[in-house]
Amino acid sequence: MPKTLRSFLDSVAHRADLNYLFQEMLGNMTVGHHNSTGGDVPNPTRYNVGLLGADYKIENGRYRFAKIYDGENWNPGTVAPLTQPGVNVKEGDYLLAVNGRNVTATDSIYRFFEQTAGKQIIIKVGSNPDGKDSRNVTVVPIANEGGLRNLAWIEGNRRKVSELSGGKLGYVYLPNTGGQGYVNFNRYYFAQIDKEGAVVDERFNGGGSAADYFIDAMRRQTWNYWSTREGEDFTTSVHSINGPKTMIINEYSSSGGDMLPWLFRRAKLGSLVGKRTWGGLVGIYNYPTLIDGGGVTAPRVAFRNEKGELDVENKGVAPDIDVDLDPVLWRAGRDTQLEKQSKLHST
Known part of the structure; x- marks a missing residue:
């Protein structure tokens, strides 16, 4: 350990303190993916907090549903508690009580939902803050709203791109170059092959692998048309968007999220719009485990x-x-980077 950091050793009171010193030391090597994690740390008891998949505002001394996320109730990762069949809750309703406990604006709303994730509870809702004409509804809160909120953002962007382009452009969001990135690409890209062009959004891309598959799919072109006596004509290649493509990048696009726009440019698929990516394109695997179970993610590629x-x-x-x-x-409610992409295609 460098002399500049040794003086801090006597003050290390927790494994997190030691990890911090490791990170300061490893940072001197100026290479990405070089980190220190884990170790012999306490594992305190944690209690889940159920969530309803909604935004609230405070009005008339009560919590009121400002936005209800509808999600995809057939998909386990994006189940929306308030849009399940038979759940009669609308935006603008007040949340009056949870399991018989009165809820007011002076309360922390989350304490009413402690340890309720995945369990049936009864909430009282109504259009009046005084409880007049209220009703009881059985709901099952979820443990994490991330999937719901991310889906709402993606779908909002897709609709915005369609609106700005007069329905001519498709929109595909790639959260990483791992599992979910492939799911999103296959779901959104091939569903929009009738579009004249595409906006590929890889902002906040967390990486994962060298996703040349995305590039191979986007490079496909129409070689010829096939006319049939019955049914719809088709093409070779079967699934392609032939028009212009652009990619949105930002400073949080990292690792595989660095390589994807590099490949996009190398393949001459279109313009990159946004901000310079993170700049961490090395590989890590089989890194050593330390004696207390911690690890150092030493890059090796x-x-x-x-x-x-x-x-x-x-x-x-x-x-x-x-x-x-x-x-x-x-x-x-505006996204200047997304708007710029759509303007590029319209000029």
Whole structure:
């Protein structure tokens, strides 16, 4: 350990403190994916908190449903408690009670849902804050709303791109280059092959693998048409979007999320719009386990470009068109990077 950090050793009171020193030490090597995690740490008892898949606002001394996320109730990862069959709850209703306990705006709403995830509970809702004409509804809260909120964001972006392009452009969001990224690509890309072009959004992409499959699919072109006596004509290649494509990137696109736009540019599929990516394109696997069960994610694979040169690591992939995500406009419901993409296709 460097002398500059040894003086802190006597103050280490928790494994997290030691991990912090490891990270400071490893950071001097200036390579991504080099981290220290885990170890002999306490495992305190944790209690789940059920969630209803909704945003609230406070009005008339009560919590009121401002937005209800509808999700996909056939999909285990995006079940929406308030849109299940027979659950009669609407945006604008007040949440009056949970399992018989009165709920007011001075209460922390989450304490009423402790240890309720996955269990049936009864909530009282109504259109009046005084409880007049209220009704009891049986619901099953979920433990995590992330899937619901992410789906709402994706679907909102898809509708926005369609609106701005007059229905001409498809929209595909890729959260990573692992399992969910492949699920999203196969679900959204091939469902929109009737579009004239596509916006591929890889912002916040968490990486995973070298997703050249995405590039191979997007490079497909129509070679010929087939006319049939019955039914609909078809093409070779069978599934392709032939028109222009652009990709949105940002500073949180990392690892495989660095490589994807690099491949997109290398394949000359279209323009990159947004901000320079994270700049961490090395590989980690089979890294050692420390004596107390912790680990150091030592990189062991370096990326080189087609010329054999080290590339992307500590540099990232720069956009062709640099566009900031304006936080003020974002709060107002606008996405400047997404809007720029759609304008590129319309000019």
